[in-house]
Amino acid sequence: MSVKTxxxxxxxxxxxxxxxxxxxxxxERQAADLAQAFAxxxxxxxxxxxxxxxxxGEVCSCxxxxxxxxxxxxxxxxxKVLAQAGLITGEKQGRWVWWRVVPExxxxxxxxxxx
Amino acid sequence: MSVKTxxxxxxxxxxxxxxxxxxxxxxERQAADLAQAFAxxxxxxxxxxxxxxxxxGEVCSCxxxxxxxxxxxxxxxxxKVLAQAGLITGEKQGRWVWWRVVPExxxxxxxxxxx
DNA sequence: CGGATCTATCGACGGTTGTCAATCTGGGAG
DNA sequence: CTCCCAGATTGACAACCGTCGATAGATCCG
Numbered sequence: 001m002s003v004k005t006x007x008x009x010x011x012x013x014x015x016x017x018x019x020x021x022x023x024x025x026x027x028e029r030q031a032a033d034l035a036q037a038f039a040x041x042x043x044x045x046x047x048x049x050x051x052x053x054x055x056x057g058e059v060c061s062c063x064x065x066x067x068x069x070x071x072x073x074x075x076x077x078x079x080k081v082l083a084q085a086g087l088i089t090g091e092k093q094g095r096w097v098w099w100r101v102v103p104e105x106x107x108x109x110x111x112x113x114x115x
Numbered sequence: 116m117s118v119k120t121x122x123x124x125x126x127x128x129x130x131x132x133x134x135x136x137x138x139x140x141x142x143e144r145q146a147a148d149l150a151q152a153f154a155x156x157x158x159x160x161x162x163x164x165x166x167x168x169x170x171x172g173e174v175c176s177c178x179x180x181x182x183x184x185x186x187x188x189x190x191x192x193x194x195k196v197l198a199q200a201g202l203i204t205g206e207k208q209g210r211w212v213w214w215r216v217v218p219e220x221x222x223x224x225x226x227x228x229x230x
Numbered sequence: 231c232g233g234a235t236c237t238a239t240c241g242a243c244g245g246t247t248g249t250c251a252a253t254c255t256g257g258g259a260g
Numbered sequence: 261c262t263c264c265c266a267g268a269t270t271g272a273c274a275a276c277c278g279t280c281g282a283t284a285g286a287t288c289c290g
Contacts (some may be wrong), residue, residue: 020217021162022169025182031159031166038162042154045246047136051146054137063264065142071250072212076268078248095257095266101137110228113221149261158278177236186280191238193278210236 018108022115034112037105040085045070048079053088053099060096133223134229137230148193149227155200160185163195168214177212 013101016076041047045068051060052067064075079099082088086105090097139223155214160183167182168174176199179190194214197203201220205212 010155021166021247024166026163026166028159028163029230031162033205035157035159035162038153039157041159042150044143044150047146047153048141048143051136052141055140059267059271061230070248072267073251073269074249082267090140092257098265106137110225113225113228162279175236185278187237188239188281189279195238207237207286212237 007112018111019104020115034109037087037109038086040081040087041109043078045074046082049075049078050087050101056099058098060098064097069083133226135230136227149224152200152202152224155196155202156224158193159227160189161197164190165197165202165216169216173213173215175213177211 017024019036021035037071041050048068049064052064055061060080061072061075064079065072068075070078074092079090079097083090086102088101090099092098134141134149136149145169148218154163164183167179171178172197176187176190179194183190185193194203194205194212200207201216201217203216204213207213
């Protein structure tokens with residue numbers, strides 16, 4: 001199976017770098033990676049969370065509690081999911097954690113939806 | 116709060132047409148709509164299913180059973196989820212249902228990940 | 231009509247997920 | 261050192277999700 005997919009897929013998608021859903025059938029590995037990222041976006045609270053971080057540039061978790069109206073462990077859970085999907089990154093400074101979006105990861109997902 | 120967000124958001128996103136996660140904080144409605152679509156993409160089997168449909172242009176469900184190695188009700192379930200998210204559309208012809216992708220919906224999601 | 235085929239629906243089962251109260255950790259502030 | 265605060269972790273619970281066997285509906289063929 002590797003022979004069949006490699007030639008076709010590489011020619012159209014450029015290999016494993018940035019697979020596209022539309023260009024050629026995904027193998028299990030690519031599908032699993034992309035699915036994890038899309039699943040992270042598949043929750044309204046996380047989407048708004050990401051949106052708030054993007055809008056502010058840098059946000060500490062404490063600033064997210066009020067606009068999202070969720071308990072602190074819930075916010076912590078969601079930031080963890082987004083971070084594990086590579087969509088945000090957190091830098092600890094003193095007592096606070098400063099969250100920022102990872103534009104490259106978003107670009108990867110955008111590319112996956114394009115041909 | 117409606118005053119604050121309406122002016123800002125409309126100016127940067129063009130209203131409810133094609134909201135962007137990065138441009139301005141999403142309201143609950145936009146977040147819920149986008150989250151449903153991204154959640155539909157958040158499963159490896161559905162991603163590969165979408166990929167197969169896109170690659171073939173038009174596919175009947177029976178051609179999806181073998182490459183995905185899933186039972187027929189499972190395939191039917193996944194096509195339903197993708198269709199409800201607006202990502203694919205099915206046209207019944209005789210005994211078969213021909214599935215096609217909806218490029219406009221994918222474009223909406225791509226726009227949501229851009230600024 | 232009767233049998234065959236494609237698809238959708240139902241019911242059930244196990245696993246995952248979103249949520250929060252309670253608790254733990256670690257880094258300032260006094 | 262002690263207290264306080266930001267954040268992570270744990271445990272628990274309900275809700276949801278992916279999967280499949282069984283079944284039902286629809287359509288074609290002989």
